[in-house]
Amino acid sequence: MRLLKPKKGDSYLDLTAGYGGHSTAILEKTARPDLAVLIDRDDQAVAELNKLFGSSSARIIHDDFYRACKELVSSKMQFDLILADLGVSSPHLNEGSRGFSFQQDGPLDMRMDRRQTFTADTIINHFPKEEIDRILKDYGEESKASLIAEAIANNRPIYSTSELSAVIAAVYGGHSRHNPATKTFQALRIAVNNELDLLADSLPLWLRLLSPGGKLAVISFHSLEDRIVKQFFAAHSGNRYDSSLKLLTKHPVHANFIETAHNPRARSAKLRAVAKIKRKGVVSNANSG
Ligand SMILES: C[S@@+](CC[C@H](N)C(=O)[O-])C[C@H]1O[C@@H](n2cnc3c(N)ncnc32)[C@H](O)[C@@H]1O
Known part of the structure; x- marks a missing residue:
């Protein structure tokens, strides 16, 4: 919330809306569910999102974020705030029947979708x-x-x-x-779940989906995905004439002691955030071609 700084009227894209925790907090501030798109590839998460936001005008998409974002790019959409909270959700790990947990017996499944x-x-x-x-x-x-x-x-x-x-x-x-x-x-x-390829292929789409001045935050849970995010942000920021991003976090932000005490799974979380540079006098080409 500190980095994205949601404010009244902002549009919002939640790439991994899950059980709606982040979306609820952000939509409380933006007060514009009609400008929000919430994506998740998991049917249980989407059922929960429908319960929480189905009666609002938020758009809920049951798909992986790569395919969903390709469609949003071709519809020329842009957002002030974009969030990706990567990986699995607690229900994935807690329900043995999903097959993600080595601590509970279950089938060899592990599909998010x-x-x-x-x-x-x-x-x-x-x-x-x-x-x-x-x-x-x-x-x-x-x-x-x-x-x-x-x-x-x-x-x-x-x-x-x-x-x-x-x-x-x-x-x-x-x-x-x-x-x-x-x-x-x-x-x-x-x-x-083809997680690393989907992340690497989606980052350029997220850049295009950001409005000028818009902010993107990505929370990752292991070094392989954090490396992809870090390298992409580094390649598009810095003091070059063609840089399109400004880093909002020089180093990744970790959950503090109080948060990890309440939520031990946050221990390995790393948050990186960027803002899309506004260019004076230049028409944004984010949605063209
Ligand atoms: C850590 S949870 C997100 C929790 C959410 N931020 C909340 O507040 O409840 C990650 C979610 O992302 C979804 N997910 C992971 N990879 C995805 C992808 N490539 N496309 C769409 N959803 C994905 C998972 O199904 C899971 O529900």
Whole structure:
């Protein structure tokens, strides 16, 4: 709220509206639900958004933010405030049946959008072990990727998150400070939901969707996505004649002690924000071509 500084009359794009926490707080300030677009790819989140905002004139889109933003760009829309609060929601992690949690038993699912057919089961039970190894290295930075991929291939079929956790735990043999399944589960989730490609492909669209002077804030939860955001912001800011963004955060903002005490999942959150530079006398080309 401090960085976006929502004010009465602002238009608002929530790229990951989830259960509506941020949207509620921001729309209270802007008081213009008719200028708000709320996106989420998860049906449970969209059902909740419909309960919260369905009777207002806010537009709710059930889709991934890349496809939704392509449509908004072609409709020549622009927004004063844009927020992306990336990754999974607490209900994803808390409900074993969604398959995201290594702490609860559930199917090998991990889809945010349950209309897609590609699940964690597809990777675990059908991908070649070399491809599983690559996923665990690239998306989990897992140092035992090859051993885990080998163990997965040797223990197929694997039906549940607890069976998968047990296979990973056996590879570590008790020699891990954290839960040994953490990195593998992160990697599978990123692969199932194509999270990094969608983020990298969407950032240029978000730039186009910002009105001159508009602000964009992105909250990420692991270094792979934070790196993509940081590099994109750096490439479009600075003292160059063609810079289109001004950094509002030189370093990422972390949740403070009080917030992490209430919400331990905020511990790994990093927030970066930018403003789109207003150019005097130059007509914005953000929506052209
Ligand atoms: C951390 S939660 C957001 C919580 C939300 N800010 C709130 O206040 O309730 C992330 C949400 O983003 C959604 N999500 C993640 N990646 C997405 C994408 N590429 N497109 C659309 N929604 C996405 C997830 O389904 C999840 O509901």
